[in-house]
Amino acid sequence: MFIRLPSVQRLSFTTLSVLHTLAGRGPRRLTALAAGEQVTQPAMTQMVTKLQRDGLVERRADPSDSRAVLVHITAAGAAVVQGRRADRVAHLAELAARLTPGEWAAIAAALPALRRLVDADRRKQQQKGP
Structure with a gap:
């Protein structure tokens, strides 16, 4: 999207x-x-x-x-x-x-897991180098 x-x-x-x-x-x-x-x-x-x-x-x-x-x-x-x-x-x-308040709550609950995914990808990219 x-x-x-x-x-x-x-x-x-x-x-x-x-x-x-x-x-x-x-x-x-x-x-x-x-x-x-x-x-x-x-x-x-x-x-x-x-x-x-x-x-x-x-x-x-x-x-x-x-x-x-x-x-x-x-x-x-x-x-x-x-x-x-x-x-x-x-x-x-x-x-x-x-979005409804319930939908906002669901997104907020998912944010820690999404942050971990972003951080894991960033570490992987840094290991690859330029």
Whole structure:
């Protein structure tokens, strides 16, 4: 449902996922982005080239390996991510206003388990590395 919620800017799911990854996890190599999105490196190179042309990302030399490049999100790219997040929060708030007190209680009771899932995923991602 979260993916289907309306968005401010019409971009492909994979493109938006790349922007969200860069905003949330910081700069990444093209190979890491391609692996994370399960696309080929040439496809990711094309996507990053388009995002760069649109001013949403930029490429910079990797300080740990001068032969490699890191993809960074720009202020404009971060604004797209923030705009989408604000749009979705507003939409979810509108939907949540329709819940009964009992439904709110059920959600509140589920929050500790959901937090554990998020924390477990975060630890798993950190173990994988960039």
